[in-house]
Amino acid sequence: MKIKFILGLFIAIWLALIVRVFFLAVESNIYYTQLSQNNTIRTESIAPVRGEIVDRNNKPIAINKLGFKIQLKPHLLLSKNIHIFEEELDTLTRLMPSLDKDTLIKDYKKKDSYYNHNYIDIVPFISYEDIMPFYSILNLRENLKIIPAPKRYYPYGDIAAHIIGYVSRANKKDIQNNRVLELIGYTGKTGAENYYNDYLQGEVGQREIKVNANNQEIEELSYQPATEDTKLMLGIDIELQQYISSLFTGKAGAIVVMDINGSILAASSYPEYDLNTFVSGVTHEMWKKLSSSLDKPFTNKLINGLYPPGSTIKTGMGLIYLTNDISPSWNVDCVSSMPLGNRIFRCWKKDGHGNTELKKAIRESCDDYFYKGSIKVGIKKMSEGLLRYGLGQKTGIDLPNEFIGTVPSREWKRSKYNRPWYIGETVNTSIGQGDFLVTPLQMATFTALMATGKLPTPHVAKIIGNHPYESKIQDILNDDEKKKLPLIQEAMFEVCNYPKGTATNYVHSKITIAGKTGTAQVVSILQDIKDRELEHEMEYYSRSHAWFTTYGPYKNPQYIVSAMIEHGGHGGAAAGGIVSKIYDKLLELEYIQK
DSSP, X not given: OHHHHHHHHHHHHHHHHHHHXXXXXXXXXXXXXHHHHHHHEEEEEEOOOOOOEEOTTOOEEEEEEOEEEXXXXXXXXXXXXXXXXXXXXXHHHHHOTTSOHHHHHHHHXXXXXXXXXXXXXXXXXXXXXXXXXXXXXXXXXXTEEEEEOOEEEOTTTTTTHHHHOOEEEOOHHHHHHOTTHHHHOEEEOSHXXXXXXXXXXXXXXXXXXXXXXXXXXXXXXXXXXXXXXXXXXXXXOHHHHHHHHHHTTTOOEEEEEEETTSBEEEEEEESOOOGGGGTSOOOHHHHHHHHTOTTOTTSOHHHHOOBOOGGGGHHHHHHHHHTTTOOTTOOEEEOSEEEETTEEEEOSSTTXXXXXXXXXXXXXXXXXXXXXXXXXXXXXXHHHHHHHTTTTSOOOXXXXXOOOOBOOOHHHHHHHHOOOOOHHHHHHHXXXXXXXXXXXXXXXXXXXXXXXXXXXXXXXXXXXXXXXXXXXXXXXXXXXXXXXXXXXXXXXXXXHHSTTOTTGGGOOOXXXXXXXXXXXXXXXXXXXXXXXXXXXXXXXXXSOEEEEEEEESSSSOXXXXXXEETTOOSHHHHHHHHHHHHHHHHHHTTSSOO
16 A cells, blocks of 8 residues: 555656646747747837928928947946946047046936946937047947937028927937937927927837847847938028028017918028027026027017017908998097096007098008997907907917917906906007907918908928928908908008008018008006107117018018017018018019019
8 A cells, every 4th residue: 555655656746747847848938939039139229310301492401410429338337347437438538528527427327227238328429520530449449339320400500490490308208208209319399390390200110139148249130220211391491581580680579471371481580599509408508698588589489479469450450340330431530549438548649640531540550540440349349350360369380389369358358367348458459459469470370361361371391201281271251351351451552652651661672562560569658648758769678569561462462571570669660671671582582573
């Protein structure tokens, strides 16, 4: 019996061993094969080269400058390797004194760990010219790798800065939203570089290689190239942009040159700044200088600058009046002031305009006409019309973070401040003051509506890859508005060409244009002040903003030129000469056929 028990136990142990051997040799084969492959096969991601941006004439305006990055072998901070680490850093800083050793150490420590077996970037970019004298020396050092690396470069510096935008190092939030940036390291921060970032950055490629126990490459198993050549063509003309920037020297503000279908030919926010400053990281001193400037160079005033539209709004307001029971012949006797409650609303002209109907009111910018018209029409119809004309909402331009502005109304004020609406606010709104705020780009599309009867969606892109950008135009005017729009257009013509037109003395273009001037107050004028201080006598930052928004040629509208000069005073005087020269340049460049 004892022999049978021992024999049975012996057989059971052998059966268990056989089952275990079978499991290890057969059932776990797939699992261990996969582990083996993981130990011997490594997958590397291939960073794509960012696509170039060119202007409408194929001139490069954002390119990739040829250079290299320097990588250092991982795990050199271990005590047994620390002497190698110090030696490599000393070699680099001796050959290239511009490199900061403390920065190299800091960048290395950020990515060095027991789990990282890839070489670590310690010099993200060094130009071809700077590294060539030492390339052969560094390339022979087994602990260093020199890898080709592009760097974004903007050949025109600060020209069209707010349209083109810039790239800089991706932060943690950027990487969380786009894991590709962990490999690329740079992302579009502003302008078209930001809006079209996913397209411009391309798609990551992949390389599969076999390595030995020392992580040395033995064989390449597969190769999938990165998707590149993601070229973006903008509609801007960089030559025209340069010319306009020369006209704005020493001024702050914004300019939009747009065709009537919404394609941006030139647009700038002033002052501008050199885009190349931000690619590798701006210095603290430079950042402090730019961010503390009262002229706000970082703000893209085209879409983020909010300003009272002033008298430029009178064209749209006139159309609203005409289609809400005010006839073209309705007139007021402007005596320069209109009492209302405990306030006096003044016209800009000290002696008044006398008997004034709509065309004269637009031509000579009579405030009193619009004051009294607003009381007849009311804020509800005014605000509804202005919103339909594209104000108080985004234009839809292909640039990031566009602001919507404000069209005041009872509902808006109740929602924002929980306060009642007063008739004086209706009167202020009628001349583009009070809480009324627009962006320069909104004013450009609004002017296009007055010129053609259709509201375009502005865009900076012209061709994305091989696909032309499709312009979008809204037919928003009703039949009555379309019928009465020509009267507004005639008045805009008289603004620039008729005696006493507010822009006539300042427009000297070879092209016949139509438009509207505007002077938007920055500070309120006290009720007891009868004689206004002249704009040029005021402190600079207390002066009114100057508007001049136009279209041309008058009989065949093709382009919108809308200018806003901060603290420029009178719209015609401040911007008439600039706008005239831009139309002449459009003629010279053959965008307009005379």
